[in-house]
Every structure is written in structure tokens, then in C-alpha cells.
Amino acid sequence: MTIFYYTGTGNSLWVSRRLADNLGGARLVSIPGIEDAAKAAGSETVGLVFPVYIWGVPAPVIRFVSVSSALDTGYVYAIAVNAGQVSNTLVQLKDVLARRGVDLSAGFQIRMPSNYIPWGGPGPVEKQRKLFGLADEKIADIASCIRERRSLPVEKGPLWQRIVFTFIYKMTFSRVPAMDEKFWVDERCNGCGVCSRVCPAANIILAPDRPAWNHACDQCFACLQWCPQEAIQCGRKTPAFERYHQPEIQLKDIIQSRTKTRSC
Ligand SMILES: Cc1cc2nc3c(=O)[nH]c(=O)nc-3n(C[C@H](O)[C@H](O)[C@H](O)COP(=O)(O)O)c2cc1C
Ligand code: SF4
Ligand code: SF4
Structure with missing residues (x-):
């Protein structure tokens, strides 16, 4: 199993490590560390773990999934790590992958402390610990789904968020x-x-x-x-x-x- 991850402040790396532990081992590959995304090698089961940025998929992750041959494989799943508003991120990823003929078999969201400092700090340590505990429980559930290679609908936010925030994502992406x-x-x-x-x-x-x-x-x-x-x-x-x-x-x-x- 291979997990491709992207992270700024470590939440997505932590989720990837915990997931690998739950799965009994997986190869962790950092997306920015890949020299040639087109030639990146995967496995039969490939995971994508990344943070939500401005209610969508970060540009480096889009670039990677658009060209990587590692995703031409049996089972592809994703985890969108966020601070409470996954919105349309996993639907967007599923669409991007579908356009190149890859099926996103399952898409999960996990809430972690916020690193978006223009809107404030990460919150009290107690609250952060609670989020890590809840994340741990969800990672165990996700690992079961992956082991059984279950096909599941991607997780998403409420409809109003998906409409309004997807519009904002599209307006800001190039900026x-x-x-x-x-x-x-x-x-x-x-x-x-x-x-x-x-x-x-x-x-x-x-x-x-x-x-x-x-x-x-x-x-x-x-x-x-x-x-x-x-x-x-x-x-x-x-x-x-x-x-x-x-x-x-x-x-x-x-x-x-x-x-x-x-x-x-
Ligand atoms: C530019 C930027 C935009 C973000 N936008 C969102 C968002 O739309 N929804 C959300 O829930 N969290 C958002 N966040 C918070 C991160 O997704 C969250 O803190 C994530 O856990 C960070 O993961 P990392 O530590 O792996 O980088 C944003 C963070 C950044 C830096
Ligand atoms: S915020 Fe921009 S400049 Fe700063 S580390 Fe991330 S990509 Fe680099
Ligand atoms: S901004 Fe911070 S990390 Fe960058 S050179 Fe100065 S002290 Fe070092």
C-alpha cells in the first residue's frame, strides 16, 4: 500500500502515519518530494492525504493527481484533512480523477486543528487533544474500509457550503x-x-x-x-x-x- 501525502503543518502527515500503523504498514510518499510525478510508482492500493485549502483541493495535489501513473491502479481512496469545512473538496477530487479515467473509490474527511492563522490560532490545547482523539477513532474506521476495499460515496459538506464556497474556490484559485x-x-x-x-x-x-x-x-x-x-x-x-x-x-x-x- 502507498499513501501519497501533502502537508504544511503536519496534520496530514500525522493522519498518514496513524493510518499506516492501523493498516499494519504502508509506504508514505511526500508529494513535494517526488521528482517526476508522472513516473511515481504506487501499489495496488493508493491513498491521497492532504489538507483542504479554500474549500477545495490544493493546487500541488491537483497537479500530482492529474499526471501520476501511480493512480492507474485497483483501489484509490482519499482523506481530506480540514478544520471543519470539507465542503466540496472530495467531490472536486473525484471529478478531477474521473476526467482521467480513475475512480476514487472512497473519500473521507478528518477534522484537525486549524493552521489558517489569518483567522486565528489553533484553539486551546484541550480542544486540540479532543480532535486528535476523534481523528484516531475515525482513522481506525477508515483503515477497516480500506482493508475491505469498500466503495463508498465521498464525504461532503452541506449543499449551501458546496455552492457558495466552490464559487469562492474558483474565484481565488488563480490568485x-x-x-x-x-x-x-x-x-x-x-x-x-x-x-x-x-x-x-x-x-x-x-x-x-x-x-x-x-x-x-x-x-x-x-x-x-x-x-x-x-x-x-x-x-x-x-x-x-x-x-x-x-x-x-x-x-x-x-x-x-x-x-x-x-x-x-
Ligand atoms: C490556505 C488555507 C486554506 C484553508 N482552507 C480551509 C477550508 O476551506 N476548510 C477547512 O476546513 N480548513 C481549511 N484550512 C485548514 C487546514 O485544512 C487544516 O488546518 C489542515 O489540517 C492543515 O493540514 P496540514 O497540517 O497537513 O497542513 C485551510 C488552511 C490553509 C493554510
Ligand atoms: S506558505 Fe507559500 S511560501 Fe510559505 S512555505 Fe508554504 S508555499 Fe512556501
Ligand atoms: S523568517 Fe524565521 S525561519 Fe525565516 S530566516 Fe527568519 S527566523 Fe529563520
């Missing part, structure tokens, strides 16, 4: 790469370069000792959330908001997930 215009660094930046190393889009250069964003952003928020100095801000409100990354995922895991490998 996402330039949304890094809102990032800035405060005086705490010490030029360590972590922001550049965690970026899945190679969108940050140090110029010469402070980050500069190049408008090819995925909006994963890894740079802001993993900055050890908490020096990266987005707009005016984020200095007041708490940072987040999944507590069991470490900086080295994210950096490693960005390293290009030919073997997959």
Missing part, C-alpha cells in the same frame, strides 16, 4: 500563488533559513539574510508556522495569534518531506 504578498518578517528574524527549507514550492530565497517570497506560493503556511522565531507575519493580525504545528510532527520531518527523491 493563490501571489497571496504571499501579505507575508512580512518582523525584527526577530535571525536569517536561519528554516522558512526556505520547509517551503514545498521553493518559493522563498534568503535575500541575503531575510526571506523574500517569489509569488509561487501554495499557501501551506509552513514558513510562518515553523519559523523558530515566530518572525513571519501575514497581514496585520497574526502577531497576536498562536502558532501551530501537529505536536508529534517535528521540523526535521517537514524538511525531509521536501527533499526530492527519484526512488518513488
